[in-house]
Amino acid sequence: MRWKPRTWPGGLRASIPLALPIAAVGVSFGLLAGPLLGAIPSIAMSAVVWSGTAQFAALAILASGGGTALAGGAGLLANTRFLPMGFAIAPSMRGGPLRRLLTGALLADASFVIGHRGGGQFDIRAIAWATPVQYVTWVAGTIVGVAGATAIGDPSRWGLDVLFPVFYLSLLLPELFPERLQGNRSVPSAPQDFRPIIVAILAAAITLALAPIAPPGVPVLVAAAAALIGLRA
């Protein structure tokens, strides 16, 4: 039987380019966390927390001699950005509260980006299907790192960490410049909407301004406030 990639669920296909960079970051986490937390807790953390930002934030506190409570606080603070993301995808969701809870728990940064369809609409199926590749590679990467991937060395040496911003950018640009990059010729040319561009620049500026003074993750949360310019018609 021939494998037909075209019939794969969209979110799954879109998440495949993430396999390598996520595994690489997972290896980094495993390398750093292994000696500090122990092998099994490090792998368990990746398996149940499944959030690089929070895990690295907590690890950084522990590594610098901070206590468990402080590490927990830093990790949670780093993930507060999921609050606005959750409220953004909520209107696109169907089904009862339990179903929404289970689907919402699958949310991740890249899935949010993959599922975004413009105009405040989200493809919840795509968000859910973007999970398997990201989850498996994250946990597998952690295991390799914990097992002591000293032969590979620091994965950032290969430049894989740059894949995240470029991947995000590939999904942001068509939204900012639909006329040029969406290739949607069937729709008569609409006037360029400058608001998404203004919001993107504003959010970037907020992130840069807060990064040196706020813990990792928090600048992204505050940057979401740039969307408030939408309150004006």
Next chain:
Amino acid sequence: MKTWLLILVLAVGTVLMKTLGPVLAGGRQPPAQLTRVIALMAPALISALIVASTFTQGQRLVIDARAAGLAAGAIALWFRVPAVLAMLIAVIVCALLRWAA
């Protein structure tokens, strides 16, 4: 023991933050004003993620090989190069710069 408690707190807290919106505001169409804000939330958050994953190292602002890689990727994307190819270009630029340094 403390480590396991930390893992539990992070796991439960993360799921709570991801699911609060879906549980409280799921499936309902919000007022028009709020819809416009939600529509702009994606470009805001994605732009912030790009900046955070390129120009920060912990709490330090840095311009390193990642910035060059991102610039190369951005130019490629602007000229309608497919995303996977743009990512490859960015990695090559980034790796070459690190290798040269």
